[in-house]
Amino acid sequence: MASGGEVISNKQVLFKNFVEGFPKESDMVVKTSSISLKVEGSNAVVVKNLYLSCDPRMRHHMMKGKDPGFVSFKPGSPLEGFGVAKVVDSGHPEFKKGDLVWGTVGWEEYSVIKNPAESLFKIHHTDVPLSYYTGILGMPGLTAWAGLYEVCAPKKGECVYISAASGAVGQLVGQFAKLIGCYVVGSAGSKEKVEILKNKLGFDDAFNYKEEHDLDAALKRHFPEGIDIYFENVGGKMLDAVLLNMRLHGRIVVCGMISQYNLNQPEGVHNLMNIAYKRVHMMGLIVFDYFPQYSEFLEAVLPLIREGKIVYLEDIAEGLENAPAALVGLFSGRNVGKQVVVVARE
Amino acid sequence: MASGGEVISNKQVLFKNFVEGFPKESDMVVKTSSISLKVEGSNAVVVKNLYLSCDPRMRHHMMKGKDPGFVSFKPGSPLEGFGVAKVVDSGHPEFKKGDLVWGTVGWEEYSVIKNPAESLFKIHHTDVPLSYYTGILGMPGLTAWAGLYEVCAPKKGECVYISAASGAVGQLVGQFAKLIGCYVVGSAGSKEKVEILKNKLGFDDAFNYKEEHDLDAALKRHFPEGIDIYFENVGGKMLDAVLLNMRLHGRIVVCGMISQYNLNQPEGVHNLMNIAYKRVHMMGLIVFDYFPQYSEFLEAVLPLIREGKIVYLEDIAEGLENAPAALVGLFSGRNVGKQVVVVARE
Numbered sequence: 001m002a003s004g005g006e007v008i009s010n011k012q013v014l015f016k017n018f019v020e021g022f023p024k025e026s027d028m029v030v031k032t033s034s035i036s037l038k039v040e041g042s043n044a045v046v047v048k049n050l051y052l053s054c055d056p057r058m059r060h061h062m063m064k065g066k067d068p069g070f071v072s073f074k075p076g077s078p079l080e081g082f083g084v085a086k087v088v089d090s091g092h093p094e095f096k097k098g099d100l101v102w103g104t105v106g107w108e109e110y111s112v113i114k115n116p117a118e119s120l121f122k123i124h125h126t127d128v129p130l131s132y133y134t135g136i137l138g139m140p141g142l143t144a145w146a147g148l149y150e151v152c153a154p155k156k157g158e159c160v161y162i163s164a165a166s167g168a169v170g171q172l173v174g175q176f177a178k179l180i181g182c183y184v185v186g187s188a189g190s191k192e193k194v195e196i197l198k199n200k201l202g203f204d205d206a207f208n209y210k211e212e213h214d215l216d217a218a219l220k221r222h223f224p225e226g227i228d229i230y231f232e233n234v235g236g237k238m239l240d241a242v243l244l245n246m247r248l249h250g251r252i253v254v255c256g257m258i259s260q261y262n263l264n265q266p267e268g269v270h271n272l273m274n275i276a277y278k279r280v281h282m283m284g285l286i287v288f289d290y291f292p293q294y295s296e297f298l299e300a301v302l303p304l305i306r307e308g309k310i311v312y313l314e315d316i317a318e319g320l321e322n323a324p325a326a327l328v329g330l331f332s333g334r335n336v337g338k339q340v341v342v343v344a345r346e
Numbered sequence: 347m348a349s350g351g352e353v354i355s356n357k358q359v360l361f362k363n364f365v366e367g368f369p370k371e372s373d374m375v376v377k378t379s380s381i382s383l384k385v386e387g388s389n390a391v392v393v394k395n396l397y398l399s400c401d402p403r404m405r406h407h408m409m410k411g412k413d414p415g416f417v418s419f420k421p422g423s424p425l426e427g428f429g430v431a432k433v434v435d436s437g438h439p440e441f442k443k444g445d446l447v448w449g450t451v452g453w454e455e456y457s458v459i460k461n462p463a464e465s466l467f468k469i470h471h472t473d474v475p476l477s478y479y480t481g482i483l484g485m486p487g488l489t490a491w492a493g494l495y496e497v498c499a500p501k502k503g504e505c506v507y508i509s510a511a512s513g514a515v516g517q518l519v520g521q522f523a524k525l526i527g528c529y530v531v532g533s534a535g536s537k538e539k540v541e542i543l544k545n546k547l548g549f550d551d552a553f554n555y556k557e558e559h560d561l562d563a564a565l566k567r568h569f570p571e572g573i574d575i576y577f578e579n580v581g582g583k584m585l586d587a588v589l590l591n592m593r594l595h596g597r598i599v600v601c602g603m604i605s606q607y608n609l610n611q612p613e614g615v616h617n618l619m620n621i622a623y624k625r626v627h628m629m630g631l632i633v634f635d636y637f638p639q640y641s642e643f644l645e646a647v648l649p650l651i652r653e654g655k656i657v658y659l660e661d662i663a664e665g666l667e668n669a670p671a672a673l674v675g676l677f678s679g680r681n682v683g684k685q686v687v688v689v690a691r692e
Contacts, residue, residue, distance in 0.1 A: 235618065235619065239618070254618065254622040256622065257618070257619050257622075260619065265616055266616045266619065267614065267616070268613065268614010268615060268616055269614060269616075269618055270611055270612045270613070270614050270615075271612070272581065272600065272603070272612070272615055273581065273600070273603050273606065275600045275628060275629070276600040276601065276603075276630040276631060276632060277632070279631070279635065280630050281628070281630075282628040282629075283621070283625070283627050284620075284622040284623065284626050284627075285625070286622060286623070286625055
């Protein structure tokens with residue numbers, strides 16, 4: 001027990017062991033430990049976690065990393081991911097008690113953040129839902145923004161295809177592309193999601209990939225003249241079909257390949273020679289490269305939210321107890337919109 | 347018989363029928379037909395073919411095209427490819443008898459070229475071997491030049507890997523990369539070719555991919571810090587191994603995938619998620635996009651040849667009779683250097 005600090009109980013979602021195949025709820029366990037809410041002689045901060053973000057990328061950290069630079073979750077320790085939190089004590093000059101922040105936190109009620117200046121952004125705008133900082137105003141938003149505008153440089157009238165289109169990133173890519181006058185089609189895995197894409201999110205068209213036995217034919221139906229920009233969220237067979245339908249000088253931004261994360265070996269992609277035939281540019285995106293542009297991004301997107309020009313769908317799970325199911329649900333497509341876990345509302 | 351024109355015999359390599367799997371000599375047949383050497387009332391030219399180029403891309407034209415824009419060879423007609431030729435009669439104001447040209451011609455002694463301004467370049471520099479216009483000064487040279495300098499923008503000190511490195515394009519990519527101070531490693535399919543890469547072509551290192559049971563390990567041995575630029579000529583398993591070894595912000599230019607052309611279905615490539623992890627740019631190259639820059643290219647490369655700063659290896663087959671074997675040999679790696687067929691020396 002730390003001397004002098006208030007010690008209270010701390011519910012946590014602990015990582016049990018490295019995962020092969022689809023992650024299961026039983027790969028995690030909810031336990032209660034205790035924590036001192038007082039920072040003792042360091043420049044750490046202690047935060048109270050409010051909203052946690054369920055992200056497909058967390059799957060990577062659930063496996064034993066082969067590369068020395070790869071950081072796996074530690075068995076027996078809480079999972080880590082993006083979240084929105086409130087500072088309850090600070091040893092760092094830039095953070096003070098009561099500050100709202102977003103960044104990397106533990107999956108628990110309270111976290112000690114050792115290098116807050118490196119892992120937390122301060123939240124200055126609270127006229128929008130705080131949970132948005134796990135989504136449209138956080139990592140997924142910046143991913144969509146940078147992937148579309150910075151990497152693909154779309155032009156008015158270009159044809160944009162987005163897989164996993166109702167997800168945390170996809171729904172924004174589509175709306176951002178519509179804002180500059182692109183023709184936008186998305187795919188998702190249920191009738192309900194397809195309706196949302198067309199009727200709530202303003203996509204020009206959408207289809208349920210699970211109902212298409214021939215993805216190539218589905219894409220030819222929706223893009224008779226081909227695809228200029230593909231925002232890749234799923235990989236595998238979908239990428240193979242897209243490669244057959246890219247237009248000359250098309251661009252593919254590889255943001256994620258969620259269909260592949262739980263396979264022992266990713267599926268083979270066969271149609272890569274189309275990259276040459278069509279002079280396609282295929283480019284990798286890791287959002288961390290764009291964190292220095294976060295303020296610029298925020299200034300552009302906040303007005304769009306306030307003016308109702310862009311909407312954001314969230315799928316809210318209540319309480320840490322439900323966090324494992326929420327995370328696992330990403331990989332079966334259970335969530336409709338950005339999957340968030342509410343730990344506490346304030 | 348055309349009225350008034352001199353009609354002479356014309357040996358031809360005819361395409362027999364569409365090819366599946368590896369092309370065989372028996373997919374072609376050498377026959378003698380006849381041709382009028384006089385252009386009658388059109389702006390065509392008649393050329394005498396001197397050197398023909400054997401190019402992997404010809405394999406594509408040996409299959410029945412699925413796309414409307416795809417041009418297959420016509421069964422019963424001569425194959426077509428790049429060649430060096432001499433004009434013997436011209437109905438076109440820009441070409442006159444005796445002009446040397448390179449461009450698309452038939453696999454035959456004499457060809458009628460209907461739109462010479464669209465398919466032929468005039469040769470103005472004859473102090474270098476004429477056959478070079480099928481190689482270093484023709485399509486493969488421009489491919490290497492544009493693919494390396496224009497697409498990949500290499501910087502001094504970067505690590506460049508080239509597959510099929512002793513081939514028509516690969517040997518030039520390596521030498522061009524050395525000229526700007528890159529570290530260059532190539533792979534090829536025989537001990538002899540590896541020796542040539544190291545001792546004649548100035549590569550920093552080279553290896554025989556056929557002797558490596560683990561391509562990933564071979565690449566890690568040659569590029570302990572990773573690959574900045576990969577010039578892709580082969581595809582399949584090699585690309586998969588390369589993807590595991592790309593450096594952050596690496597570039598892959600897809601020029602060809604010769605290991606895949608004779609398969610009914612190309613091999614699957616599994617490691618594409620590395621494009622995201624490493625923020626790799628993978629870009630397609632079709633040399634025709636760079637034909638407008640041909641003069642600029644020529645002015646840069648001619649002095650390098652004259653000053654001996656760059657060398658070019660050719661594998662010369664004598665006579666049209668040997669053309670089918672020469673073409674087929676590309677796909678088993680029989681050629682050492684650029685495969686040329688001599689039809690006539692002047």
